[in-house]
Amino acid sequence: MTEALNLLWLPFLAALVLTGIHAYLGLQVLARNIIFVDLALAQIAALGATVAFMLGHPVSSAGSYAYSLIFTLAAAMLLAATRTWSGRIPQEALIGVLYVVAAAGAFLLVEKAPQGSEHIKQVLTGNILTTGAEDLAAVIPLYIVIGLALWAARARLADPGGGWRGWAWDFFFYACFGVVVTSSVALAGVLLVFSFLIIPAAVGVLYAKGVGRQLAIGWAVGAAASLAGLVLSYAWDFPSGSTMVCVFGATLALAGLAWPIVRGGRRKFDRAARAVRAGAAALLVLSGTWLMIAPRADQPLLDSVEYAVPGLGVSYMNESEIEVYRDADHYAKRYQREAERLNEKEVRSRWQGEALDDQQVRRISSFLQSYNEMRKGEEFVKREVRARARARIRWLAGPVLILVGLLLLPWRRR
Amino acid sequence: MKQLLYGGFLAALVCAGATEAQEPLRIVATTADLKSLAEAVGGRRVAVASIVPPNVDAHEYQPKPQDLNRIRDATLLLRVGVDYDLWLDKLAARAKRPELRRGGAGYVDCSFAIALLDVRGSRVGPAGGHVHGSGNPHYWLDPSNAEIITGVILEALARNDPANAKYYEGERLRFLERLSAKMRGWEQKLVPAQGKPMIAYHNNWAYYARRFRLNFAGYIEPRPGIPPSPSHLAGLLKLMESQQVKVIVRQPHEPAKIAEFLAGKTGAKAALLAASVGAVPQAKDYLSLFDYNAEALANAMK
Numbered sequence: 001m002t003e004a005l006n007l008l009w010l011p012f013l014a015a016l017v018l019t020g021i022h023a024y025l026g027l028q029v030l031a032r033n034i035i036f037v038d039l040a041l042a043q044i045a046a047l048g049a050t051v052a053f054m055l056g057h058p059v060s061s062a063g064s065y066a067y068s069l070i071f072t073l074a075a076a077m078l079l080a081a082t083r084t085w086s087g088r089i090p091q092e093a094l095i096g097v098l099y100v101v102a103a104a105g106a107f108l109l110v111e112k113a114p115q116g117s118e119h120i121k122q123v124l125t126g127n128i129l130t131t132g133a134e135d136l137a138a139v140i141p142l143y144i145v146i147g148l149a150l151w152a153a154r155a156r157l158a159d160p161g162g163g164w165r166g167w168a169w170d171f172f173f174y175a176c177f178g179v180v181v182t183s184s185v186a187l188a189g190v191l192l193v194f195s196f197l198i199i200p201a202a203v204g205v206l207y208a209k210g211v212g213r214q215l216a217i218g219w220a221v222g223a224a225a226s227l228a229g230l231v232l233s234y235a236w237d238f239p240s241g242s243t244m245v246c247v248f249g250a251t252l253a254l255a256g257l258a259w260p261i262v263r264g265g266r267r268k269f270d271r272a273a274r275a276v277r278a279g280a281a282a283l284l285v286l287s288g289t290w291l292m293i294a295p296r297a298d299q300p301l302l303d304s305v306e307y308a309v310p311g312l313g314v315s316y317m318n319e320s321e322i323e324v325y326r327d328a329d330h331y332a333k334r335y336q337r338e339a340e341r342l343n344e345k346e347v348r349s350r351w352q353g354e355a356l357d358d359q360q361v362r363r364i365s366s367f368l369q370s371y372n373e374m375r376k377g378e379e380f381v382k383r384e385v386r387a388r389a390r391a392r393i394r395w396l397a398g399p400v401l402i403l404v405g406l407l408l409l410p411w412r413r414r
Numbered sequence: 415m416k417q418l419l420y421g422g423f424l425a426a427l428v429c430a431g432a433t434e435a436q437e438p439l440r441i442v443a444t445t446a447d448l449k450s451l452a453e454a455v456g457g458r459r460v461a462v463a464s465i466v467p468p469n470v471d472a473h474e475y476q477p478k479p480q481d482l483n484r485i486r487d488a489t490l491l492l493r494v495g496v497d498y499d500l501w502l503d504k505l506a507a508r509a510k511r512p513e514l515r516r517g518g519a520g521y522v523d524c525s526f527a528i529a530l531l532d533v534r535g536s537r538v539g540p541a542g543g544h545v546h547g548s549g550n551p552h553y554w555l556d557p558s559n560a561e562i563i564t565g566v567i568l569e570a571l572a573r574n575d576p577a578n579a580k581y582y583e584g585e586r587l588r589f590l591e592r593l594s595a596k597m598r599g600w601e602q603k604l605v606p607a608q609g610k611p612m613i614a615y616h617n618n619w620a621y622y623a624r625r626f627r628l629n630f631a632g633y634i635e636p637r638p639g640i641p642p643s644p645s646h647l648a649g650l651l652k653l654m655e656s657q658q659v660k661v662i663v664r665q666p667h668e669p670a671k672i673a674e675f676l677a678g679k680t681g682a683k684a685a686l687l688a689a690s691v692g693a694v695p696q697a698k699d700y701l702s703l704f705d706y707n708a709e710a711l712a713n714a715m716k
Contacts, residue, residue: 003648130675239641351629358529365533
């Protein structure tokens with residue numbers, strides 16, 4: 001427990017800081033309908049860093065940072081200028097083009113300097129787990145200054161107007177945004193920063209009208225989702241960034257599902273409930289039909305229920321099937337153990353005790369392979385037994401599933 | 415007598431033809447390591463090119479249009495095998511040179527006859543040839559395996575250029591002599607590192623560890639390309655503390671961040687090692703690759 005705390009408190013702090021600034025920026029991004037602008041600006045910053053690297057500036061030096069900044073500012077000018085350029089193309093299209101061209105351009109440059117690919121990765125794939133106190137000390141003052149500046153200028157930013165002044169305000173926004181995103185992407189990676197930007201803000205907009213309330217909701221949601229993501233990634237042994245992104249996504253889904261209950265009133269709630277029931281009914285009817293048509297094929301619903309409830313898989317097998325199944329399972333596990341033991345022995349012999357000669361290594365390898373094949377054979381037996389049991393019960397289980405599905409259907413009372 | 419004279423004349427002509435035709439035999443190798451070994455056997459009679467640039471993971475390499483041209487006029491195609499350079503199959507198929515494809519006279523899988531380590535599953539590559547289940551592909555990092563690899567290359571060279579077989583054989587023996595002289599130096603240098611627990615970024619070092627009796631106790635990224643989970647990092651930190659791990663081994667193209675993070679928490683030192691020729695400027699060829707690694711590791715152990 002203390003280990004987990006020791007390892008996770010700095011990343012959690014980083015997540016709070018990132019939520020703090022990005023939930024606010026996210027509200028602006030949603031209002032302006034420029035959802036993917038952070039990806040484009042981060043990629044532009046990476047392109048700048050790559051150019052700096054090609055010109056001989058070492059990784060994460062002042063020179064490299066200056067090039068990133070100049071590229072980002074140039075892109076900010078471009079974005080500000082194109083907002084009302086023609087009025088015919090949505091700006092999101094231009095943002096997308098900026099993103100792909102910057103990404104492709106960086107790849108072309110890297111072709112000529114392979115070490116640079118590591119560089120691009122470093123700019124774009126931060127790992128929130130390895131956030132250090134010094135990283136936070138560098139970004140927190142920056143974010144506070146930019147956050148305050150954006151807050152002070154909020155009236156202007158909401159309605160920049162036309163002409164040179166409008167362009168200047170737009171440029172100011174994109175420049176601030178670019179500077180923030182460049183630093184946060186290096187901390188947490190592109191995917192996670194995108195989640196910080198869009199999801200808390202989206203939940204805030206969903207549940208409140210005023211900016212203050214939206215922000216408060218966004219911050220609370222972002223903090224809770226970050227904490228849940230970090231804890232889950234520790235408990236389930238998953239990479240933190242990807243786990244957090246998925247938890248953020250699930251949070252948005254939950255918020256969306258809860259919306260009719262919290263906000264919609266009786267009628268909307270009823271409609272949502274009917275939709276959920278109809279979805280569940282369709283799933284059951286389709287699964288029942290699929291079981292009758294192809295009992296030996298993958299049965300996603302049955303498979304996942306059996307995975308979740310361990311005893312269920314054997315409940316519809318007859319006695320001899322259960323025996324064969326348990327036997328195969330036992331041997332599969334045993335072969336796995338044997339293979340691991342042998343492998344362990346070989347790895348240990350590399351530095352401890354008597355060294356194995358090539359002949360012995362080859363023998364171990366062929367044993368490992370045989371164990372692997374045998375384990376696969378047992379797994380095949382398990383699948384086969386299950387498929388046969390399913391084929392046997394399909395004319396009973398299939399109609400039952402369909403019937404339950406039909407009962408679930410939200411029939412309209414006339 | 416006349417016949418004998420005539421025969422002698424013919425033989426002289428053939429010899430002259432063989433030495434006169436100075437056009438070197440073209441070889442394409444997938445990696446710089448195989449290129450270096452092929453040059454060691456082929457000497458001045460061969461021109462070797464490699465496909466994967468230094469510091470690029472051959473697993474992830476995407477062939478370029480130029481690679482097709484390189485392969486097209488090659489006599490020999492050397493590959494690492496063991497699913498390390500799977501993309502080569504498609505490339506060779508597109509080159510319209512049947513002799514360079516699996517089983518052809520110019521096709522050389524250098525993993526042939528190597529005692530592979532870390533064999534787990536079965537290979538993903540197309541079946542045929544020797545099916546040995548994919549193992550750890552970094553077998554060139556055991557200098558003793560160079561004897562086997564150069565043997566396989568020699569056999570292929572002799573098959574495709576029989577007139578110069580003797581020359582290739584001599585070159586290979588000279589190389590092996592230099593290798594065994596160097597080997598003693600490397601072993602001596604690495605005696606202090608023997609058995610001392612180390613952490614590596616990725617499991618590239620199985621063969622190197624086996625030859626020089628090194629103990630890689632854990633890996634930062636056990637599944638390539640998937641960043642480590644917090645519980646994995648916590649386990650590593652625990653292991654580094656309990657086993658007193660002092661050195662973290664990393665290749666130049668592998669991310670520095672997590673290695674630095676672990677080093678910062680435990681006080682371990684990071685050692686930059688090259689798993690391939692060209693990964694660092696000092697590793698110019700196969701022999702200097704091991705010179706550099708032995709030196710770097712010995713320094714980190716101090």
